[in-house]
Amino acid sequence: MHVDKKEVLRYLGYRNQYIDSNLNNLIDESIEEIKAYIKPRYTFKMFDVEKYFNGIKLLESNLVLKGKDIKNHLKNSSKCAVFAATLGSVVDSKIRYYERINLTKALVLDACATAYIESFCDFAEKEIEKEANKLNLNITYRYSPGYGDLTIDIQGNILNMLDAYRKIGLTATEDFILIPRKSVTAFIGFQSKSIKRQHPSCRNCNKYSSCIYRKGGSYCGN
Numbered sequence: 001m002h003v004d005k006k007e008v009l010r011y012l013g014y015r016n017q018y019i020d021s022n023l024n025n026l027i028d029e030s031i032e033e034i035k036a037y038i039k040p041r042y043t044f045k046m047f048d049v050e051k052y053f054n055g056i057k058l059l060e061s062n063l064v065l066k067g068k069d070i071k072n073h074l075k076n077s078s079k080c081a082v083f084a085a086t087l088g089s090v091v092d093s094k095i096r097y098y099e100r101i102n103l104t105k106a107l108v109l110d111a112c113a114t115a116y117i118e119s120f121c122d123f124a125e126k127e128i129e130k131e132a133n134k135l136n137l138n139i140t141y142r143y144s145p146g147y148g149d150l151t152i153d154i155q156g157n158i159l160n161m162l163d164a165y166r167k168i169g170l171t172a173t174e175d176f177i178l179i180p181r182k183s184v185t186a187f188i189g190f191q192s193k194s195i196k197r198q199h200p201s202c203r204n205c206n207k208y209s210s211c212i213y214r215k216g217g218s219y220c221g222n
């Protein structure tokens with residue numbers, strides 16, 4: 001798993017500003033250090049998709065995804081993979097530890113962990129893409145609870161359906177916050193290879209018509 005320093009800087013809120021050597025070194029050290037704290041695991045299941053007036057039903061599960069945004073995201077999908085991924089709980093403890101003794105280090109470690117979970121989700125997505133390719137299909141981008149009008153109160157149902165606590169140690173609080181914190185749940189549609197995939201953020205972007213990333217079928221990462 002590779003983490004790009006530019007991604008870490010992006011999570012720290014840097015946009016091409018000058019970075020002093022202390023911060024530069026701290027990021028390099030933290031990218032290495034965090035490898036000892038993470039235990040990346042993921043799990044997924046695939047379902048046939050049925051559209052209904054208010055969203056999407058995943059057949060042979062109790063999952064109903066309500067909202068126009070997820071319906072739009074899966075509008076061309078015949079199947080949907082539901083996946084969950086986590087870096088494990090040790091990295092949370094280390095971030096909390098540094099919050100007490102070195103807040104800058106805690107912030108950098110937190111940004112590194114976010115970059116790692118995103119990188120790990122990219123890896124998991126590639127594995128799911130292989131399943132889609134076996135069916136001669138392509139995948140959509142991943143879409144998580146909390147995007148658009150898909151509410152996060154669905155987290156508990158997702159985790160139960162995936163048996164995520166037993167399989168990867170992932171659970172959620174009563175407020176639907178994933179524990180461990182550096183975790184993700186998401187939906188990935190399977191659709192025809194002839195359809196160009198579109199990131200959910202592109203729909204509302206003011207660069208939509210001129211964007212070279214989107215035209216190339218990729219995404220800017222913003």
Ligand code: SF4
Pocket residue numbers: 199201202203205206207208211212213214218219220221222
């Ligand atoms: S890929 Fe292009 S259209 Fe999509 S969000 Fe980024 S800049 Fe906007």
